[in-house]
Amino acid sequence: xxxxxxxxxxxxxxxxxxxxxxxxxxxxxxxxxxxxxxxxxxxxxxxxxxxxxxxxxxxxxxxxxxxxxxxxxxxxxxxxxxxxxxxxxxxxxxxxxxxxxxxxxxxxxxxxxxxxxxxxxxxxxxxxxxxxxxxxxxxxxxxxxxxxx
Amino acid sequence: xxxxxxxxxxxxxxxxxxxxxxxxxxxxxxxxxxxxxxxxxxxxxxxxxxxxxxxxxxxxxxxxxxxxxxxxxxxxxxxxxxxxxxxxxxxxxxxxxxxxxxxxxxxxxxxxxxxxxxxxxxxxxxxxxxxxxxxxxxxxxxxxxxxxxxxxxxxxxxxxxxxxxxxxxxxxxxxxxxxxxxxxxxxxxxxxxxxxxxxxxxxxxxxxxxxxxxxxxxxxxxxxxxxxxxxxxxxxxxxxxxxxxxxxxxxxxxxxxxxxxxxxxx
Numbered sequence: 001x002x003x004x005x006x007x008x009x010x011x012x013x014x015x016x017x018x019x020x021x022x023x024x025x026x027x028x029x030x031x032x033x034x035x036x037x038x039x040x041x042x043x044x045x046x047x048x049x050x051x052x053x054x055x056x057x058x059x060x061x062x063x064x065x066x067x068x069x070x071x072x073x074x075x076x077x078x079x080x081x082x083x084x085x086x087x088x089x090x091x092x093x094x095x096x097x098x099x100x101x102x103x104x105x106x107x108x109x110x111x112x113x114x115x116x117x118x119x120x121x122x123x124x125x126x127x128x129x130x131x132x133x134x135x136x137x138x139x140x141x142x143x144x145x146x147x148x149x
Numbered sequence: 150x151x152x153x154x155x156x157x158x159x160x161x162x163x164x165x166x167x168x169x170x171x172x173x174x175x176x177x178x179x180x181x182x183x184x185x186x187x188x189x190x191x192x193x194x195x196x197x198x199x200x201x202x203x204x205x206x207x208x209x210x211x212x213x214x215x216x217x218x219x220x221x222x223x224x225x226x227x228x229x230x231x232x233x234x235x236x237x238x239x240x241x242x243x244x245x246x247x248x249x250x251x252x253x254x255x256x257x258x259x260x261x262x263x264x265x266x267x268x269x270x271x272x273x274x275x276x277x278x279x280x281x282x283x284x285x286x287x288x289x290x291x292x293x294x295x296x297x298x299x300x301x302x303x304x305x306x307x308x309x310x311x312x313x314x315x316x317x318x319x320x321x322x323x324x325x326x327x328x329x330x331x332x333x334x335x336x337x338x339x340x341x342x343x344x345x346x347x348x349x350x351x352x353x354x355x356x357x358x359x360x361x362x363x364x365x366x367x368x369x370x371x372x373x374x375x376x377x378x379x380x381x382x383x384x385x386x387x388x389x390x391x392x393x394x395x396x397x398x399x400x401x402x403x404x405x406x407x408x409x410x411x412x413x414x415x
Contacts, residue, residue, distance in 0.1 A: 049290075049293065049294070051193070051297060052294075052297045052298050052300075053193065053301050055193070067192075067193075068192055069192065069193055070192070070193075070195055070351065072195070072200060072203040072346055073203065073342065073345060073346070074202075074203035074204075074206045074342065075199065075206075091176075093176055095179075095182075097182065099179050099180045099181055099182040101176060101177065101178045101179065122345065123203075123345045123346050123348045123349075124348050124349075124350075124351075125350075125351040146193075148199055148202065149202070
């Protein structure tokens with residue numbers, strides 16, 4: 001009986017831990033998105049429509065991730081990257097389908113924010129490379145949003 | 150766009166093999182694309198207004214002639230509702246371009262009814278209200294934003310109940326309707342730059358892969374779309390070549406046929 005109670009208690013504790021931890025993990029990606037949107041805010045006033053959806057995940061320090069995105073000639077795009085980790089440094093860059101850097105020179109990196117600007121010369125697929133350059137955390141949540149006008 | 154829950158999965162494009170052609174703190178001027186995974190797991194499906202915006206810059210478009218706000222057929226099959234929902238949201242973007250408030254309001258109601266039909270009505274109600282209110286105020290930017298939010302909320306709600314495939318059908322429905330309108334506009338007033346907006350081979354491959362993963366949906370229209378995409382692929386996957394007027398016309402015929410198939414009963 002004691003053994004049964006013991007197992008039940010341990011099981012309940014584990015279950016509660018999982019339930020308690022899950023929102024925290026999700027909240028981190030949500031937080032990263034809030035920061036990405038914060039970076040995008042000034043551009044909305046300039047007429048950029050920021051998409052509701054976003055890319056997100058986590059990366060270790062020095063790790064990169066690529067996402068492929070269809071862009072249209074005639075539009076102008078900004079990609080904004082953010083993380084909730086204050087002391088992290090992140091970067092984002094855009095390459096065309098030939099692997100050539102395709103972004104405008106006014107992209108920027110400010111600690112846990114970064115942004116890349118592109119006015120596509122052709123319609124087609126582009127690669128957006130996001131990177132956590134440095135971070136005090138083992139894994140750093142990130143979120144990437146984009147806007148166009 | 151791919152929902153973030155999906156992004157959390159380890160479908161990461163393996164960048165460990167990314168060969169950077171330049172070293173150091175400088176941003177590499179080139180990367181070796183061949184080293185990147187060919188997967189388009191992380192593709193974001195553009196909203197129709199992203200394409201319409203680019204189209205507008207090429208010259209004035211008579212958006213009113215593309216507005217469609219009829220109530221259409223009521224379906225009970227969830228895949229069909231999902232496809233239709235995507236096309237109706239796309240119709241909302243067309244109506245915004247045309248600044249047609251009554252059409253936008255009808256579309257808002259229709260979106261809500263379809264979302265209810267697919268079991269995600271609760272998450273759409275506030276957006277549908279906001280669409281109608283913004284249309285009343287002729288706040289077109291507000292309507293655009295709410296349509297984007299609507300699609301996002303529908304897809305998130307579907308993903309939460311593991312209906313990712315239906316969520317993908319919403320995107321597909323929107324893309325097909327957007328492509329139908331794009332090709333209609335470009336067919337009437339052909340320009341090389343207008344035709345170039347169809348250069349979306351990776352997006353098309355993305356949809357083909359997704360459709361291939363839906364054998365359980367025994368709905369004829371899904372198979373029709375699958376077959377049609379095979380026909381469309383060589384017309385838009387032209388590399389650096391131009392997409393000719395005949396191809397635009399052909400794609401318009403195909404997408405119009407599919408569009409009719411989506412809104413009408415078999």
